[in-house]
Amino acid sequence: MDLSIVSRSYSVLHGCLQHGLNRVPSRKEIEYLGKTVNHHISRSLPVGEIITTDLARVRSLNLLAREIIERDVPGEIAELGVYRGDFARRISSLFPYRRFYLFDTFEGFDARDIALESEQKQKTRYGDFSRVSVKSVLSKIPYPDQCVVKKGYFPESLDGLEETFSFVSLDTDLFKPTYEGLCYFYPRLSPGGYMMVHDYAPARYHGVKKAVRQFSEEFKVPYIPLSDMNGSVVFSR
Numbered sequence: 001m002d003l004s005i006v007s008r009s010y011s012v013l014h015g016c017l018q019h020g021l022n023r024v025p026s027r028k029e030i031e032y033l034g035k036t037v038n039h040h041i042s043r044s045l046p047v048g049e050i051i052t053t054d055l056a057r058v059r060s061l062n063l064l065a066r067e068i069i070e071r072d073v074p075g076e077i078a079e080l081g082v083y084r085g086d087f088a089r090r091i092s093s094l095f096p097y098r099r100f101y102l103f104d105t106f107e108g109f110d111a112r113d114i115a116l117e118s119e120q121k122q123k124t125r126y127g128d129f130s131r132v133s134v135k136s137v138l139s140k141i142p143y144p145d146q147c148v149v150k151k152g153y154f155p156e157s158l159d160g161l162e163e164t165f166s167f168v169s170l171d172t173d174l175f176k177p178t179y180e181g182l183c184y185f186y187p188r189l190s191p192g193g194y195m196m197v198h199d200y201a202p203a204r205y206h207g208v209k210k211a212v213r214q215f216s217e218e219f220k221v222p223y224i225p226l227s228d229m230n231g232s233v234v235f236s237r
C-alpha cells in the first residue's frame, strides 16, 4: 500500500472537516485542502512531535510493551538514537519499573558513519541532530530516575555493558550504527522481547534497510515490517 496516499487522504479529510465541506470535494479542492493542512501541521508542530504523532508507530510500541509486561518478559529497555527524546518519553511512560538506557552522541551523526554511507553512494541529505541537550531530554522523560545516559559514539559508548533487554528501539538513520545495534542488542534480548527499528522503508534511509537485511540474512533472524509512517520493522525472540 502506498502510505503517502493514506497520509494525504487523512489530511484531506481533516481539511474538509476544518473548512466545513459536507460534499465530495473536487480535485482542485482536494489539492488545496491537502496543501493547506500539511502546511498547517508542519508549522504548528515541532519536528519531534510530527514524528511521534505517527499513530501506527506509537500504537505498535504500546502493543509490544503490553505483551512484554503481561507476559512478564525480563530485561531492561534501551533506545539507540534518542535525539530530543520524543519517542523515548513514550517508551519510558510504558516501562516505569525498568532501567532505560539512552544511547546517543547527543551531538548528531558521527563522521565515521557518514563516510561509510557516502562510500555506498547513498544520495541522502542528513538532518542536523546536533542541537540537543541531555538535560532537556531528561526533562521530558516521565521516569528520569530509571535512565542511564550513554552519551557518545555507539558502539564505543557501550563501554563493556553487559545487560539483558526486553525492549529496544533502534533509530539512528544510518547503516553502521543500525547494524552494530542489531549485533549487540539482539543476542541480549530476552525470549519474548522485541526490537523496533525505525526508518526501514524510505529510500532516503537506504542504509537502515541494508543493515536490517544484512543482519537478518547473516544470522538467519526474521523480521516483520510495520505499516507506520516510515516503515519500522520488528525483531522478536
Ligand SMILES: C[S@@+](CC[C@H](N)C(=O)[O-])C[C@H]1O[C@@H](n2cnc3c(N)ncnc32)[C@H](O)[C@@H]1O
Pocket: 048, 051, 080, 081, 082, 083, 084, 085, 086, 087, 088, 103, 104, 105, 106, 107, 108, 109, 110, 113, 129, 152, 153, 154, 155, 171, 172, 173, 174, 177
Ligand atoms: C532520527 S534521530 C532519533 C529520533 C528519535 N528516536 C525520535 O523518534 O524522536 C537519530 C539519532 O541517532 C543518533 N546517532 C546516529 N548514529 C549514532 C552513533 N553511531 N552513536 C550514537 N548516536 C548516533 C544521532 O545523534 C541522532 O540523535
